[in-house]
Amino acid sequence: MLPDRTQVLIAGAGPFGLMLANELGRRGIAVVLVDEKPATTASPQANATQARTMEHYRRLGFADEIRALGMPPDFPTDIAYFTRFATHELARFTLPSSREARQLVSTLSGSWSAAELPHRCNQKYIEPVLRRHAEALPGVSVNFGWRMIRFRQSRNEVAVEVQPVGGGPAKTVQASYLVGGDGARSTVRQALGIRYTGETGVVRDFVGGRMVAVYARIPDFYREIRHRPAWMNVNFNRERRCFMPAVDGKGEFAFHTQLKPHEDLSRVSEADAIAMVQAAIGAPLRVEVLARGDWTAGHSLVADCFGKGRVFIGGDAAHLFTPTGGLGYNTAVEDAVNLGWKIAAVLKGQAAPRLLESYEAERRPLAVRNTAHARRFADSLGLYQPPAEIEDESPAGEAARRRAGEYFNQHGRAEFNIPGITFGGRYDGSPAIVSDGSSPPPDTPNAYVPTACPGGRPPHLWLRDGRSLYDLFGFEWTLLCSRETALPEKAHLKVLRLESPEVRELYGADFALIRPDQIVAWRGNSDVEAELALKRLSDG
Numbered sequence: 170m171l172p173d174r175t176q177v178l179i180a181g182a183g184p185f186g187l188m189l190a191n192e193l194g195r196r197g198i199a200v201v202l203v204d205e206k207p208a209t210t211a212s213p214q215a216n217a218t219q220a221r222t223m224e225h226y227r228r229l230g231f232a233d234e235i236r237a238l239g240m241p242p243d244f245p246t247d248i249a250y251f252t253r254f255a256t257h258e259l260a261r262f263t264l265p266s267s268r269e270a271r272q273l274v275s276t277l278s279g280s281w282s283a284a285e286l287p288h289r290c291n292q293k294y295i296e297p298v299l300r301r302h303a304e305a306l307p308g309v310s311v312n313f314g315w316r317m318i319r320f321r322q323s324r325n326e327v328a329v330e331v332q333p334v335g336g337g338p339a340k341t342v343q344a345s346y347l348v349g350g351d352g353a354r355s356t357v358r359q360a361l362g363i364r365y366t367g368e369t370g371v372v373r374d375f376v377g378g379r380m381v382a383v384y385a386r387i388p389d390f391y392r393e394i395r396h397r398p399a400w401m402n403v404n405f406n407r408e409r410r411c412f413m414p415a416v417d418g419k420g421e422f423a424f425h426t427q428l429k430p431h432e433d434l435s436r437v438s439e440a441d442a443i444a445m446v447q448a449a450i451g452a453p454l455r456v457e458v459l460a461r462g463d464w465t466a467g468h469s470l471v472a473d474c475f476g477k478g479r480v481f482i483g484g485d486a487a488h489l490f491t492p493t494g495g496l497g498y499n500t501a502v503e504d505a506v507n508l509g510w511k512i513a514a515v516l517k518g519q520a521a522p523r524l525l526e527s528y529e530a531e532r533r534p535l536a537v538r539n540t541a542h543a544r545r546f547a548d549s550l551g552l553y554q555p556p557a558e559i560e561d562e563s564p565a566g567e568a569a570r571r572r573a574g575e576y577f578n579q580h581g582r583a584e585f586n587i588p589g590i591t592f593g594g595r596y597d598g599s600p601a602i603v604s605d606g607s608s609p610p611p612d613t614p615n616a617y618v619p620t621a622c623p624g625g626r627p628p629h630l631w632l633r634d635g636r637s638l639y640d641l642f643g644f645e646w647t648l649l650c651s652r653e654t655a656l657p658e659k660a661h662l663k664v665l666r667l668e669s670p671e672v673r674e675l676y677g678a679d680f681a682l683i684r685p686d687q688i689v690a691w692r693g694n695s696d697v698e699a700e701l702a703l704k705r706l707s708d709g
């Protein structure tokens with residue numbers, strides 16, 4: 170039974186809604202989450218969990234659980250480019266298996282100094298974990314099979330009408346806040362009259378047009394294909410291009426190809442879909458279709474605003490990506506991380522309601538930044554024209570493949586080695602950040618320079634005893650002190666004393682105030698000022 174009243178109603182239990190339910194529920198906030206689907210997604214969608222998202226899963230205590238999902242622990246997570254999967258390999262970007270990633274992470278420094286490395290795992294495995302953890306929280310009510318129909322907001326609350334999808338009477342739930350995590354066609358966004366702006370309908374030979382998705386089992390793939398397995402398989406010839414991430418590493422794949430201008434989606438039969446997959450493989454391997462779908466590539470869209478009054482939007486409801494770079498789902502998760510602690514602080518009376526204005530101020534520019542990166546990767550992949558002779562068994566063919574290989578070696582690293590995008594997102598100028606007048610390093614996609622300049626991710630460090638600095642941060646605010654302080658601990662402030670020259674040097678100040686979403690809010694050399702900064706930020 171849905172309650173009549175709650176603190177936050179979330180419409181949509183995709184990665185955004187589920188993550189938000191976790192962030193709020195962990196802080197003791199009452200949440201009703203509704204989703205019109207019968208359960209979490211059964212079809213494969215996003216395939217890559219970026220390192221920053223994994224760090225947030227670690228903060229919530231389930232990164233190891235997530236890292237155990239997807240492909241087997243020793244399966245390579247390489248990105249490989251082929252003419253066809255059974256014929257020529259053009260290029261390969263070698264990346265660690267999940268077992269290797271666990272060990273490697275504590276040995277890395279510079280751009281990849283992190284508590285977690287990326288994990289290549291399909292969204293359909295991740296959502297049930299987010300759901301299970303949300304359901305285990307006492308104040309969280311997760312309701313699949315319920316659709317949000319409409320809402321009406323007043324000064325003090327939002328009346329939200331929901332209805333069981335299987336039939337039955339609608340019900341009104343009174344909530345202090347409504348959050349729309351209801352995806353690309355967001356009812357919440359549309360009801361608020363918020364438009365997406367940006368670019369849509371971009372036409373490219375690949376990843377710019379109508380895409381056909383085939384979730385397929387190819388049982389003999391790893392036995393018949395002579396190349397080393399890869400997580401992401403991309404093919405490249407003049408007949409049909411595709412990308413095809415491995416889903417379980419045992420023969421299930423998510424195949425995506427683009428329809429040609431003369432092809433009509435309504436006429437693509439199951440046999441046609443199988444033929445498309447076989448053409449990409451370049452061998453008549455048995456293909457079992459588990460599910461089929463279609464989607465449009467070529468969006469870089471961001472909502473004009475991220476909410477009105479007591480209603481907010483996040484995830485795909487607020488931005489739409491072309492999936493190159495694997496940023497859509499990860500940006501959605503970070504929206505939830507950003508919004509969660511703020512709503513909780515306001516509902517608990519720890520912060521003034523205007524703290525919530527910083528959600529749009531911080532996340533909208535990030536959405537603009539990330540959609541632009543995804544668009545650039547889509548251009549790099551989709552506009553490249555394969556040389557006519559790329560499949561010829563001749564010296565000219567070999568030369569063409571070498572040239573294409575050079576291109577994709579460079580492209581693969583640019584798209585998939587992105588610590589700058591993952592770790593370098595910043596909230597400069599936000600009302601929830603206190604600038605110290607310093608400037609951050611340049612924002613570059615493929616390199617990240619750790620900095621404690623307020624407004625970004627705190628520099629990470631592995632401590633001598635093998636622990637990650639992040640594991641010592643509090644769940645709410647943390648004052649990181651590399652000098653003695655008499656400041657007392659408070660209910661929502663952990664005073665972390667690490668009198669280490671290494672920490673002092675890394676942070677460039679004696680004290681740093683870390684927000685609940687693990688963002689540096691302030692740094693300086695006076696603990697009195699630290700306290701004032703916390704008070705000022707808590708007051709919104």
Ligand SMILES: Cc1cc2nc3c(=O)[nH]c(=O)nc-3n(C[C@H](O)[C@H](O)[C@H](O)COP(=O)(O)OP(=O)(O)OC[C@H]3O[C@@H](n4cnc5c(N)ncnc54)[C@H](O)[C@@H]3O)c2cc1C
Nearest residue numbers: 181183184185205214215317351352484485495496497498
């Ligand atoms: C084929 C495909 C491939 C993709 N590949 C990638 C990738 O490689 N990397 C990447 O980062 N992203 C990828 N994405 C995008 C990624 O899946 C999304 O960015 C991500 O799911 C966004 O999460 P979300 O929670 O915002 O929205 P969604 O996952 O779309 O969830 C929205 C939820 O809202 C529910 N809902 C909608 N309306 C209502 C309503 N009125 N009432 C109740 N519930 C409602 C829906 O049932 C749905 O469960 C891909 C998407 C697709 C379709």
